[in-house]
Amino acid sequence: NAGVTQTPKFRVLKTGQSMTLLCAQDMNHEYMYWYRQDPGMGLRLIHYSVGEGTTAKGEVPDGYNVSRLKKQNFLLGLESAAPSQTSVYFCASSYASGGHYGGNNEQFFGPGTRLTVL
Amino acid sequence: SQQGEEDPQALSIQEGENATMNCSYKTSINNLQWYRQNSGRGLVHLILIRSNEREKHSGRLRVTLDTSKKSSSLLITASRAADTASYFCATGSFGNEKLTFGTGTRLTIIP
Numbered sequence: 001n002a003g004v005t006q007t008p009k010f011r012v013l014k015t016g017q018s019m020t021l022l023c024a025q026d027m028n029h030e031y032m033y034w035y036r037q038d039p040g041m042g043l044r045l046i047h048y049s050v051g052e053g054t055t056a057k058g059e060v061p062d063g064y065n066v067s068r069l070k071k072q073n074f075l076l077g078l079e080s081a082a083p084s085q086t087s088v089y090f091c092a093s094s095y096a097s098g099g100h101y102g103g104n105n106e107q108f109f110g111p112g113t114r115l116t117v118l
Numbered sequence: 119s120q121q122g123e124e125d126p127q128a129l130s131i132q133e134g135e136n137a138t139m140n141c142s143y144k145t146s147i148n149n150l151q152w153y154r155q156n157s158g159r160g161l162v163h164l165i166l167i168r169s170n171e172r173e174k175h176s177g178r179l180r181v182t183l184d185t186s187k188k189s190s191s192l193l194i195t196a197s198r199a200a201d202t203a204s205y206f207c208a209t210g211s212f213g214n215e216k217l218t219f220g221t222g223t224r225l226t227i228i229p
Contacts, residue, residue, distance in 0.1 A: 031215065042206065042221035043161075050215050058216065090160055104148050104210035107217060109160035
């Protein structure tokens with residue numbers, strides 16, 4: 001199993017450009033998450049999904065959109081990139097079991113995408 | 119806002135020594151988890167302790183949880199150079215579909 005994969009690994013954008021980050025998981029997990037990590041800030045949740053066709057806002061959703069058309073994929077879009085979106089982006093997935101919410105179980109992380117917006 | 123706050127922010131110890139890092143949180147939790155992040159990599163889950171547990175072990179890791187003080191500690195015994203990483207605590211709350219991560223402790227093991 002590949003686990004959680006992210007594409008691309010690195011990207012440089014100019015202000016105003018758009019791009020989509022792709023996250024894929026092969027563990028049949030219901031729950032998927034997008035985080036950003038900035039120095040000294042830890043991980044902050046951008047958006048998440050509790051199942052195919054569903055999305056919800058996290059702590060810092062502004063400037064980002066997401067889609068979960070297939071259970072195994074979770075896309076993060078930047079419509080008009082800004083320098084403040086320079087960060088490392090991590091995708092994670094989790095399973096639901098025995099009535100426990102997915103967010104309360106172990107999360108599996110991808111390797112990250114390093115994005116620079118000039 | 120961050121739910122968990124790790125202490126210290128950075129820690130350097132000699133190889134073979136024990137490393138202890140702490141996590142404090144603000145609201146009631148269902149469980150608390152610890153993750154490791156090696157430089158430039160994604161986070162890796164280490165251990166989960168539920169709110170009705172007080173202590174848990176996994177190999178060289180020992181986690182304690184004190185819900186009355188809203189705090190947890192992670193002890194790594196007999197540290198190795200490979201333990202050099204950042205360590206994050208994360209809390210899960212009842213009825214919540216997501217975890218809240220702290221800002222992390224940067225651990226450096228000196229060979």
